[in-house]
Amino acid sequence: MKKVWRFIRRWWWAFLAGAAAVLGAVVVALLRPKRPSDPDPLGPQKPTFREVADRQVERVRLEGDIEKARVTAQADAQRERIQEIEAKGTEDPKAARTELAEWLRNNM
Secondary structure, eight states, X not given: OHHHHHHHHHHHHHHHHHHHHHHHHHXXXXXXXXXXXXXXXXXXXXXXXXXXXXXXXXXXXXXHHXXXXXXXXXXXXXXXXXXXXXXXXXXXXXXXXXXXXXHXXXXX
């Protein structure tokens, strides 16, 4: 055992220099800039949570806008039909009232 300790006391600086060289090589390998020709090790990047959330928010907004447009289109068509019935009411109010009652029964 004395021989081992004597060897370590004599060559400690060589062990320290070797460990420092290995540690330095690891640090340099980790910090070196990546070459553009290197393939991406992770493959295609997955979208971030924010990108996924933004897409879903836009989808929900689009659905809301489409629904709003449908309601507006239906309301416009119904208003036109009511105006037609109202115009008929100036000539024949009884027939217009009957037509209005039928329209209300079908649409309400």
